[in-house]
Amino acid sequence: MLRLALxxxxxxxxxGLxxxxxxxxxxxxxxxxxxxxAIILFVVFLVAALLFGRAMVK
Known part of the structure; x- marks a missing residue:
């Protein structure tokens, strides 16, 4: 998505030129x-990984 934005x-x-x-x-x-x-999705997935990532490892 960032490639598309770029x-x-x-x-x-x-x-413009x-x-x-x-x-x-x-x-x-x-x-x-x-x-x-892209920034919002990054934050959502970061929070999800921090909250639920450790629960899946156990």
Whole structure:
């Protein structure tokens, strides 16, 4: 998911460089949303691993 966010960020930079501001703003928004979803999923899985990971080892 972070690769996809990075891809949209690069597309946004290239579109902005060539003057396509509408496409640049849209892809930057998509990249931001994907980045925050990835961060939220990371935190959820980290907490789940800390809480339930030790219970499965025993």
């Amino acid at each position: 891809f949209f960020f690069i597309v946004s930079l290239i579109a 060539f003057g396509f501001t509408g496409i640049s703003a849209a892809t930057a928004g998509v990249a931001k949303i994907l980045f925050f979803i």
